[in-house]
Amino acid sequence: FGEMDIIKTLTLMPGVSSGGEGKGGFYVRGGNTDQNLILLDEAPVYNASHLMGFFSVFNSDAIKDMTLYKAGIPAKFGGRLSSVLDVHMKEGNQKKYSVSGGLGLISSRLTVEGPIVKDKGSFIVSGRRTYADVLYGLFDKDFSDMSLFFYDLNAKANYRIGENDRVFISGYFGKDKLGTEKFGFNWGNTTGTLRWNHLFNSRLFSNTTLIYSSYNYQINITQSNSEFEISSGIEDYHVKQDFTFFANTDNTVKFGMDVIYHTFKPGDLISAGELQIDNIIIDKKHAFESGIYLSNEQKFGSRVKLDYGIRLSMFNEVGPGSVFQYDSDGEIINEKTYNKGELIESYFEPEPRLSMSYLLNESSSLKASFQRNAQYIHLLSASTSDNPTDVWVPSSSLIKPEKANQYSVGYFRNFLNNTFETSIEVYYKDMYDLVDYKDGADVLLNEHVEADLVFGKGRSYGVELLFKKSLGKFTGWVGYTLSKTERQFEAINSGDWFSARQDRTNDVSVVGMYDINDRLAVSASWLYYTGDAVTMPSGQYLIDGNIVPLYTERNGYRMPDYHRLDLSLTLKGKQTQKFQSSWNFSIYNAYARQNAYSISFEESETVPGTMEAVQFSLFSIIPSVTWNFNF
Secondary structure, eight states, X not given: OOOOOHHHHHTTSTTEEEOOTTOOOEEETTOXXXXXXXXXXXXXXXXXXXXXXXXXXXXXXXXXXXXXXSSSOOTTOOSOSSEEEEEEEOOOXXXXXXXXXXXXXXXXXXXXXXXXXXXXXXXXXXXXXXXXXXXXXXXXXXXXXXXXXXXXXXXXXXXXXTTTEEEEEEEEEXXXXXXXXXXXXXXXXXXXXXXXXXXXXXXXXXXXXXXXXXXXXXXXXXXXXXXXXEEEEEEXXXXXXXXXXXXXXXXXXXXXXXXXXXXXXXXXXXXXXXXXXXXXXXXXXXXXXXXXXXXXXXXXXXXXXXXXXXXXXXXXXXXSEEEEEEOTTSOEEEEEEEOTTOEEEEEEEEEEEEEEEEEEETTEEEEEEEEEEEEOEEEEXXXXXXXTTOEEEEOOSSSOOEEEEEEEEEEEXXXXXXXXXXXXXXXXXXXXXXXXXXXXXXXXXXXXXXXXEEEEEEEEEEEEEEEEEOSSSEEEEEEEEEEEEEEEOTTSGGGOOEEOTTOOSEEEEEEEEEEOSSSEEEEXXXXXXXXXXXXXXXXXXEETTEEEEEOOSTTOEEXXXXXXXXXXXXXXXXXXXXXXXXXXXXXESTTOOOOOSXXXXXXXXXXXXXXXXXXXXXXXXXXXXXXXXXX
């Protein structure tokens, strides 16, 4: 659609899988979507998707760089089991003012940047909005009264105070809106970061950071002159202190600490109007998550590099609030109330990290790593796919922190003066105290959702292959992942191992880009992956003449395999010193593959008394045109 998207690009790499069409998030080496720590200028982003996963929240016009850690995660990062996506915004041009953006059929964006004081400070402001509802409303009257769009805003400024100090301030605000006058649904993220860099001397450097992050959603329903609002969210206040000490040419020591104050908002239901129902106000939950770390990057000659360290993390759930105990049937057997700030539950976990790289020669190397991670907050999903209505909850007396150990080793080889890059990596991951639901559990507005949870373990292992051409007119890559991801819960599937929802045996991506000349370029990407593991009825029985499905095993069936081809052509306009422009023409799902978003089971209209599977697909072929400019 004429936009660069870093998360879409990541899902075309080995070991990283898309959450699926119409679904947010991404999977890394068999982990759940909530097991990825996504940071924007160090602030956590709890839902990184727009339009149900069709776009990410990252407007590339405002992005400076990003790093994905799926192995060898540095000790300074904590709080998630699978990966860290560390994204930084641009800082603005300190020399001159500039404007860039794009106008497209589906979305438009605009970025302004320039100096605050030349060579001392700068700023950047970038905004983006889609208008799919307006476009579809022109062709289909059913969309004329429907809202379907998102908007977001990035802003950042920095200023140098003397030779040794620099201050940065940045923020992000984004929101999605979906619905009609009778039913509305909106969700969004807000982040803010204030960072102070200080150089003590040529060997010691520090970062002091204050961070704010929040995510919330609202569902609005209008019926019979009455209004109902359902809301939920999570809010963080975060303090970090990081130091880097250059001990000598072979050793770089990093150490620091951070503290997060979480406020969890499980959900509220507020009603007003003629149709009165009891309001539901579920108590907020509060917790401190903290950690200290120490690591060292050490070189042994010109061939060997070790990065080793440890993170000591702690989680404290605090009042005010009530803690319930339940029997095996989920009935309350005890309740204890805690005052504000009173300690409810505490956890402590050591998280050692070790990674090694060995340079075999100028073109090949070996890499290996071990990491242990702990995760103290958990995303409870109300369905088989990740939705904006999923609820974040803290570790508690009943919910233990999730833990994982991952081992990985890889061989990397370049050819023809780095024209071609190849790699093969294998990994194995053990996971403990994972959270899932009892069969038939309910999430939305459930004050006693903990009574419906079960706890177990998981494992994931696989091999990842990459062949990439980085130089020349024709560039691109082929990625392939062969993997297995399983879960085991005593209360699910008779205690037997079963495939996790994100278990995908095969995952293939092919990306090609060709510069025909200085002004014209074409590109294509094709992806294929094994259908997600899902729970479907194995049979049926009758109750009072009604057909009731019979479910016998968790995730015992598969969705149809997914594959899609996207095409793009970019034509640059005449370039001058002050103005550049280009046209992008793209086709999403070029051969109109009807990929399954969901499969439901309904009674057959032609053969009464029997059930038939009905597939629902979201998107067919979608063309798009965008004009990009910069001056």
